[in-house]
Amino acid sequence: MDIQNLIRQIRTRNQSKIVLLVADGLGGLPIEPGGPTELEAAHTPHLDALARNGVCGLMHPIAPGITPGSGPGHLALFGYDPTKYIIGRGALEATGVGFKLGPKDVAVRCNFCTLDAAGNIIDRRAGRIASEESAPLAIMLRQIKVPRVEIFVEPVREHRFVVIFRGDDLGENVADTDPQRTGVPPLDPKPLDEQSKWTAEVARQFVAQAQRLLANHPKANGLTMRGFAAAPRIPGYAEVYGLKAAAIAVYPMYKGLAQLVGMEVIGQPKTLAEEIDVLERAWGDYDFFFVHFKYTDSRGEDGNFAEKVKMIEQFDSIIPRVTALSPTVLIVTGDHSTPAKLASHSWHPVPVLLVADSCRPDHCEAFSEAQCIHGGLGQFPAMYLMSLAMAHAGRLEKFGA
Amino acid sequence: MDIQNLIRQIRTRNQSKIVLLVADGLGGLPIEPGGPTELEAAHTPHLDALARNGVCGLMHPIAPGITPGSGPGHLALFGYDPTKYIIGRGALEATGVGFKLGPKDVAVRCNFCTLDAAGNIIDRRAGRIASEESAPLAIMLRQIKVPRVEIFVEPVREHRFVVIFRGDDLGENVADTDPQRTGVPPLDPKPLDEQSKWTAEVARQFVAQAQRLLANHPKANGLTMRGFAAAPRIPGYAEVYGLKAAAIAVYPMYKGLAQLVGMEVIGQPKTLAEEIDVLERAWGDYDFFFVHFKYTDSRGEDGNFAEKVKMIEQFDSIIPRVTALSPTVLIVTGDHSTPAKLASHSWHPVPVLLVADSCRPDHCEAFSEAQCIHGGLGQFPAMYLMSLAMAHAGRLEKFGA
Numbered sequence: 064m065d066i067q068n069l070i071r072q073i074r075t076r077n078q079s080k081i082v083l084l085v086a087d088g089l090g091g092l093p094i095e096p097g098g099p100t101e102l103e104a105a106h107t108p109h110l111d112a113l114a115r116n117g118v119c120g121l122m123h124p125i126a127p128g129i130t131p132g133s134g135p136g137h138l139a140l141f142g143y144d145p146t147k148y149i150i151g152r153g154a155l156e157a158t159g160v161g162f163k164l165g166p167k168d169v170a171v172r173c174n175f176c177t178l179d180a181a182g183n184i185i186d187r188r189a190g191r192i193a194s195e196e197s198a199p200l201a202i203m204l205r206q207i208k209v210p211r212v213e214i215f216v217e218p219v220r221e222h223r224f225v226v227i228f229r230g231d232d233l234g235e236n237v238a239d240t241d242p243q244r245t246g247v248p249p250l251d252p253k254p255l256d257e258q259s260k261w262t263a264e265v266a267r268q269f270v271a272q273a274q275r276l277l278a279n280h281p282k283a284n285g286l287t288m289r290g291f292a293a294a295p296r297i298p299g300y301a302e303v304y305g306l307k308a309a310a311i312a313v314y315p316m317y318k319g320l321a322q323l324v325g326m327e328v329i330g331q332p333k334t335l336a337e338e339i340d341v342l343e344r345a346w347g348d349y350d351f352f353f354v355h356f357k358y359t360d361s362r363g364e365d366g367n368f369a370e371k372v373k374m375i376e377q378f379d380s381i382i383p384r385v386t387a388l389s390p391t392v393l394i395v396t397g398d399h400s401t402p403a404k405l406a407s408h409s410w411h412p413v414p415v416l417l418v419a420d421s422c423r424p425d426h427c428e429a430f431s432e433a434q435c436i437h438g439g440l441g442q443f444p445a446m447y448l449m450s451l452a453m454a455h456a457g458r459l460e461k462f463g464a
Numbered sequence: 465m466d467i468q469n470l471i472r473q474i475r476t477r478n479q480s481k482i483v484l485l486v487a488d489g490l491g492g493l494p495i496e497p498g499g500p501t502e503l504e505a506a507h508t509p510h511l512d513a514l515a516r517n518g519v520c521g522l523m524h525p526i527a528p529g530i531t532p533g534s535g536p537g538h539l540a541l542f543g544y545d546p547t548k549y550i551i552g553r554g555a556l557e558a559t560g561v562g563f564k565l566g567p568k569d570v571a572v573r574c575n576f577c578t579l580d581a582a583g584n585i586i587d588r589r590a591g592r593i594a595s596e597e598s599a600p601l602a603i604m605l606r607q608i609k610v611p612r613v614e615i616f617v618e619p620v621r622e623h624r625f626v627v628i629f630r631g632d633d634l635g636e637n638v639a640d641t642d643p644q645r646t647g648v649p650p651l652d653p654k655p656l657d658e659q660s661k662w663t664a665e666v667a668r669q670f671v672a673q674a675q676r677l678l679a680n681h682p683k684a685n686g687l688t689m690r691g692f693a694a695a696p697r698i699p700g701y702a703e704v705y706g707l708k709a710a711a712i713a714v715y716p717m718y719k720g721l722a723q724l725v726g727m728e729v730i731g732q733p734k735t736l737a738e739e740i741d742v743l744e745r746a747w748g749d750y751d752f753f754f755v756h757f758k759y760t761d762s763r764g765e766d767g768n769f770a771e772k773v774k775m776i777e778q779f780d781s782i783i784p785r786v787t788a789l790s791p792t793v794l795i796v797t798g799d800h801s802t803p804a805k806l807a808s809h810s811w812h813p814v815p816v817l818l819v820a821d822s823c824r825p826d827h828c829e830a831f832s833e834a835q836c837i838h839g840g841l842g843q844f845p846a847m848y849l850m851s852l853a854m855a856h857a858g859r860l861e862k863f864g865a
Contacts, residue, residue, distance in 0.1 A: 092824050096517070100824070125863055126467055127844055128851030129474075132864035145864070146465050155865050404822075408862055410855040411824050412842075432840075436826055442842035 066450055067142060067303045069462065074305045079391035079456035081306070081351045082342075085140065086378045087133075087317075088360030088401025090413045090432060094368055101359075101368060101403060102414060103431040105375035109382035110395060110416070110430040117393075117418030119427040120440025122448060124399050130410040136398035137320045141353075142304070142449030143297065150323070151235065151292020156225045158319030160217045164294035169233045169262055172290045174241065175200065175222045175283035178274075182248045182285075187241065188222040189283040197222060200283055207272045209265050222283070226269065233293075234259030237266060241287035249287045262291065299325020300351065304453060309345055311338045312355035321353055335377060339384045346388055354385075363401030364408075371403050392419045392455045394448065395430070412442055419455035467851055468543060468704045470863065475706045480792035480857035482707070482752045483743075486541065487779045488534075488718075489761030489802025491814045491833060495769050502760075502769060502804060503815060504832045506776035510783035511796060511817070511831040518794075518819030520828040521841025523849060525800050531811040537799035538721045542754075543705070543850030544698065551724070552636065552693020557626045559720030561618045565695035570634045570663055573691045575642065576601065576623045576684035579675075583649045583686075588642065589623040590684040598623060601684050608673045610666050623684070627670065634694075635660030638667060642688035650688045663692065700726020701752065705854060710746055712739045713756035722754055736778060740785045747789055755786075764802030765809075772804050793820045793856045795849065796831070813843055820856035 091101035098104075124131040124139045125146065134155050135145035150158070153170035164170060175189035175197055189197070198218035204226075205216045212230040219225055236255035242248075252266035266288060277284045300308040302325070309329045310321030318328045327349070330341030335356055342352055356378050362371035385393065396415035399408050414435040416427075425439030440451070453459045492502035499505075525532040525540045526547065535556050536546035551559070554571035565571060576590040576598055590598070599619035605627075606617045613631040620626055637656035643649075653667035667689060678685045701709040703726070710730045711722030719729040728750070731742030736757055743753055757779050763772035786794065797816035800809050815836040817828075826840030841852070854860045 090824075092822065096825070121842070126465060126470070126851060127841075127848040128853070128855035128860065129467075129470060130855065130860060130862045132862045135864035144465075146470060150864065152865055409822070410852075410860070432824055433827065436840050436842070437838065442844070 066447060067298070070450055070453060070459065071303060073460040073462050074453065075458055075460050076305050077457050079350070079458060080346070080388070081392045081452050081456050082385060082390040082394065083140070083351070083353045083452070084356070084385065084393070084395045085353065086356045086359040086375065086395070086397050088363045088399060088408065089397025090400025090402070090409070090411050091363065091371065092402035092404045092411065094404050100432050101363070101371045102375055103433065105372045105379065107375060107379040107430060109379050111428070113382065113393070113395060113418050114416050114427045114430040114434065117416050118422045118425050118440055119414065119416045119430065119435045119438030121412035121432070121435045121438070121442045122396060122415050122445040123412050123442065124445045126444070128410050130408050131399045132408070133316055133398065134320065137317065138324070139445035140396070140398050140448060141324050142446055143324065144446055148295050148297050150295050152290030153225065153292035154294050156219060156290070157217070157227055158323065159316040160219055160225060161315035161318060162215065162217055162225070162227060163319070163322055164227070165229065166294065167231065167233065168227050168229045169235050169291055169293050170225060170227045171266065171288045173224050173226050174287045174289070175224070176249070176285045176287055177282050178248070178285035184242065184245045184247060184249065184285070186282070187245060187287070192222050192282050194218070194220045197224065197283060200277065200280065203276060204273050207269055207276070209268045212265050214269065226288070228262065228265050232258070233262045233265070235262070235291050235293040237263045237291040239287070239289040240270070241289050249285060252288060294323065297324055301325055304351070304449065305458070306351040307349050308351040308353065309349040310353045310355070311341045313338065314355070314357050317355040317357070326353060335381055339381050342385070343388065359397070360401045363403050364406060366403050366406030368403035391457070392417065392452050394452060396448070413445070415440065415448065417451060417455065421455050467848060468699070471851060471854060471860065472704060474861040474863050475854065476859055476861050477706050478858050480751070480859060481747070481789070482793045482853050482857050483786060483791040483795065484541070484752070484754045484853070485757070485786065485794070485796045486754065487757045487760040487776065487796070487798050489764045489800060489809065490798025491801025491803070491810070491812050492764065492772065493803035493805045493812065495805050501833050502764070502772045503776055504834065506773045506780065508776060508780040508831060510780050512829070514783065514794070514796060514819050515817050515828045515831040515835065518817050519823045519826050519841050520815065520817045520831065520836045520839030522813035522833070522836045522839070522843045523797060523816050523846040524813050524843065525846045527845070529811050531809050532800045533809070534717055534799065535721060538718065539725070540846035541797070541799055541849060542725050543847055544725065545847055549696050549698050551696050553691030554626065554693035555695050557620060557691070558618070558628055559724065560717040561620055561626060562716030562720060563616065563618055563626070563628060564720070564723055565628070566630065567695065568632065568634065569628050569630045570636050570692055570694050571626055571628045572667065572689045574625050574627050575688050575690070576625070577650070577686045577688055578683050579649070579686035585643065585646045585648060585650065585686065587683070588646060588688070593623050593683050595619070595621045598625070598684060601678065601681065604677060605674050608670055608677070610669045613666050615670065627689070629663065629666050633659070634663045634666070636663070636692050636694040638664045638692040640688070640690040641671070642690050650686060653689060695724065698725055702726055705752070705850065706859070707752040708750050709752040709754065710750040711754045711756070712742045714739065715756070715758050718756040718758070727754060736782055740782050743786070744789065760798070761802045764804050765807060767804050767807030769804035792858070793818065793853050795853060797849070814846070816841065816849065818852060818856065822856050
């Protein structure tokens with residue numbers, strides 16, 4: 064079933080406000096058998112109160128057993144089938160550094176590499192050159208000119224940077240030029256279809272000019288290109304849901320993902336408290352607010368249980384400022400689990416709570432993985448979260464007479 | 465979503481071992497209101513310990529309300545969409561007698577029947593002729609020759625046998641020759657498409673020769689053919705999961721089903737204890753083991769609650785030998801429910817438990833239908849069991865960046 068197609072047919076508008084609070088990587092695991100998860104170990108009086116007032120459940124970002132990256136994890140939260148809308152790696156990299164991809168853009172992940180005198184690769188990552196050293200080199204490459212194409216070059220970190228070609232007739236299907244081994248030269252950019260011939264030629268000219276500019280650098284005297292990708296064609300929030308949507312995030316990746324679905328990125332917050340400042344100030348101007356909190360995931364990725372617990376407690380502490388705004392629908396969840404025990408994203412379902420006047424209560428007394436098992440929302444694919452949000456906001460009419 | 469297509473994109477290899485223990489027809493029902501199910505009545509200390517250590521749930525083999533046969537029930541357990549991969553009846557019959565179907569084979573279920581002097585059917589099942597009498601007749605039919613085709617004839621039981629035609633250009637779409645009533649002759653084998661013309665001609669020649677060979681038998685002097693079917697084209701375990709998989713079963717049907725998905729059938733066990741002997745001996749040689757226990761289903765089909773309870777207790781008793789091997793992931797479940805109360809397969813969801821270091825605990829204290837309702841795995845389609853197994857085995861990479 065195409066849930067978004069169904070929503071388009073029955074959506075309506077009103078004055079309701081929906082808030083989606085995302086604690087990245089929220090779900091966890093006990094470190095020891097019988098112990099608590101991070102969320103269970105944390106002191107979260109405000110989240111627990113929400114769990115008592117609302118309805119809880121567990122969400123699968125993609126499907127049971129499938130661990131999502133940030134891209135598919137957020138697309139699912141936003142209501143998109145994450146196996147249908149694929150964000151290519153170049154597009155995700157550009158998004159991650161805050162570059163707003165347009166419809167005429169093809170983005171490419173690039174690596175600085177070290178070439179010998181014969182042009183063969185000695186080091187595929189330019190000795191993992193420091194960001195301080197590589198960023199000026201990437202910026203230097205902005206002087207490259209290719210006819211009929213606008214070129215953007217953005218540093219990422221260490222040996223990585225991203226190049227965006229903007230122009231007409233730029234297909235995205237070009238093979239990687241990284242030969243994946245040393246002792247051979249980088250490959251020529253090879254078009255994989257008729258529509259991508261011009262892109263490959265643009266890439267060839269870019270590489271040729273770049274190698275001249277980089278020739279005298281001891282480490283980063285060459286480059287390889289990978290993951291050519293245009294922005295995915297994703298119908299936006301206004302079109303699908305009829306929502307004027309705002310995104311509030313600290314990290315460029317999440318701003319970028321929100322932009323891909325047509326949310327307006329607002330404010331320049333540096334902390335969670337500042338994110339809530341932005342939310343408060345913009346309250347009258349939007350129907351829907353996505354607020355992203357990064358550090359629950361970061362500490363999980365670090366494998367630091369105690370610090371992830373602290374981040375959850377910090378997240379809990381701002382809840383009263385959100386409820387004070389009286390959103391019609393308040394949702395708290397994550398885009399995936401990041402158990403400190405695994406020090407990585409995982410496939411375990413993500414706790415979710417939804418508070419609205421129209422909730423049917425369950426018996427959850429706290430916001431925790433164990434309680435959510437018994438929650439009234441059951442276990443469901445994350446891509447259905449937005450239809451629940453829309454329903455509780457009174458923004459969906461009856462389907463069929 | 466095509467979960468197997470997704471798995472192919474992200475699967476990786478490691479040294480993990482996955483064991484799938486299937487007690488056929490495991491799920492049950494109380495005989496009297498308020499009473500226990502077979503699994504709840506059984507004394508199962510080892511399964512209960514697994515439930516406490518792992519995570520439980522309930523699986524729908526096909527969909528709520530749909531009762532599966534053995535074919536779709538097992539295909540779902542093996543991770544295949546059982547409504548997409550259909551095993552034709554002839555192919556299932558051949559598989560059930562242990563015949564390994566190849567890509568050039570078309571299998572046909574045949575019935576001996578009784579014809580009168582005019583060639584009209586008097587008895588569609590040859591008076592339910594005894595297996596001892598019919599098997600030699602089926603074997604006699606092996607002398608039939610048709611040009612360019614290899615022919616195999618295998619007794620099944622009573623009036624039933626199976627014929628396999630092997631050769632080039634054999635389509636599987638031929639209409640049944642059983643007219644489904646008496647007083648008329650068997651129908652001619654009629655091709656239903658261009659590709660199956662030669663199959664129909666081969667079948668016609670087979671029937672003509674068979675009737676001459678059977679002419680003097682008082683009961684079984686004719687035959688009808690039904691369910692022409694080639695082996696389904698199913699991508700195998702190596703291709704989909706990257707797993708070297710072994711199947712350990714007593715009954716030919718389950719060996720055959722496992723072979724259809726590319727598992728290697730190992731050993732020739734006659735009892736559950738011998739099946740575990742085979743498992744122990746082969747432990748170093750495979751990544752994945754499917755172990756099938758038949759008698760929980762058999763006693764359920766008999767409508768014998770007390771005996772099904774005993775079979776579950778027998779199944780429980782071998783658990784310590786399996787856990788002693790320290791599998792990375794151990795799954796215990798059934799392919800469907802077979803409540804003694806109904807004396808047949810049923811649609812009720814099947815209890816499942818999964819034990820691995822990466823389990824998120826739930827509060828299940830025993831392995832039972834009632835406890836599994838509250839299990840952390842929730843209720844889910846059986847075709848997702850393999851993605852969970854692969855995830856807990858560390859054999860799936862992140863989907864998307």
